[in-house]
Amino acid sequence: MNNLVIGQFIPGKAWLYRVDPRTKILVTVVYVFLLIFANTWPAYALATLFLALTLVLTGQSLELYWRGIKPVMWLIIFTVCLQLFFTGGTPVLFHWQFLKITLPGLINALYVVLRFVLIVLMSTALTLTTPPTAIASAIESLLKPLKAIKVPVAELALMLSIALRFVPLLMLETDKVMKAQKSRGMSLSTGSLIKRSKAVLPLLIPLFIGALQRALDLANAMEVRGFESADNRTRYRVLSFSKQDLVAALGTGLFVLLFIGLLWIN
């Protein structure tokens, strides 16, 4: 259960840890956005290079990232199959009954895998080096302009950080309730599909009730301590840009220029 690498924060001291979370989020967004347009091998090579550099700057072992990719392997294989078998065109490389694999299909499948892996790893690098609370306050800070059109940015950010805070708690809770119900004979791995989905109820209901109870408790606790509005609150950790952010911005800018250049040539 705790083996999930994606979304997990692992404390460290490497360079990327010192970059402001806002910078990291922006870079990740730009990176993911650009990848959508990647349609040539050189573009993918460049994107891979940029990712490799990022991963090195996280100071974590490559094995960790491998573990991060493993759980989504099935998803990858599934999309690959879709791409492989359902893309038309010529030449046909392989034909068996109704299944056929074409060269465009193959290339497409490879692109999809690469894109998928690159995006997953990039976001993993972000969450691995940035504590959830920092991500929440970075998002708040980035969305501030939306306040002008009356979007309750501060409240949204608070909700986000509370939700993030509850994730590990919920996982612990799931484990506990699961064990209690298994002891009473719950079995999620046997029986028909309908039976199995029904079997989840004894797990879900206590979890929901527990979560609701927690939420109520938290709301009360905040209220008795005088919480009124999420707006204009001071913070314990103030975000600030520094030299690292300049370097990161320049590096990313260079990457963006090269990338667009490559797309252009094509």
Place this chain on the structure above:
Amino acid sequence: MAINIEGLSFHYGAGKNAKQILDDINLTVEAGQITAIVGQTGSGKSTLVQHLNALLLPSGGQVVVGDQVVTSKTKEKALGPVRAQVGMVFQFPENQLFASTVLEDVMYGPKNFGKNDEEAEALAKEALIQVGMKEEFWQHSPFDLSGGQMRRVALAGVLAMDPQAMVFDEPAAGLDPKGQEELLDLLQELKAAQKTVVLISHQMDQVLALADQVVVMQDGRVAAIEAPDQLFLRDRQWFLDHALDLPEPVAFAKDLEDHGYHFDHLPKSVTDLAEQIKCQVDWDRVTMPNSLTGGDRDE
């Protein structure tokens, strides 16, 4: 039904990140007895007992429950019978309630283990009566009950499975003194009904009063397996080393022993302690404050 743990080791995770929690555990949970498991927090008690009903599978070694052997390779499908025979009551079991009525919730376990509706209902009612839940509550939603009542219902949910053995992981936590007492009574009832009982507890007074056998855990290993009368004869330093308290009467007796008193057997309760002290006191030399004696002992 006895449970045998043979060469059990357990670690979370795999490869380099593996975290060894239990190491070479050998012990027998005797049939029809109360086995207490004690040890400081983090010593692996909960991890150990979760092997007794195959919630966790051993990384090495095996657990023999009745005539079923559980090893690291045992398939999920084969675990049902083990879980039917060994009931497990966790700390704060009330967060396992889910059904729309109390009765239905208690019937969940027996039905899962192959009882039909009528049998399950009969078992459920019996269990509810055993934990002292009155009939007027049976059709209530379990979520409308008080905390203590919820705990009873949850307990009934495990009792209704009518398992051969029951494991309690710190069941008394958060209960009021009366609730604790009732729980201890229940354990004794179970023993009287020839059930095998395993109890994790930090309260040594309970352990001394109830247990036939005590397993002391330390850092994922078994530090001692002894009857409580044996165990609590050990010197104070040993208990300090293992971060364990002494039962109140025993601690008091040990203090007195340092002052020349002698105890034939370990005092099991405060009354027992008082009895033993009484025969040793040289009453002629005792001057009691009047307020204490009420003047009765002025011979």
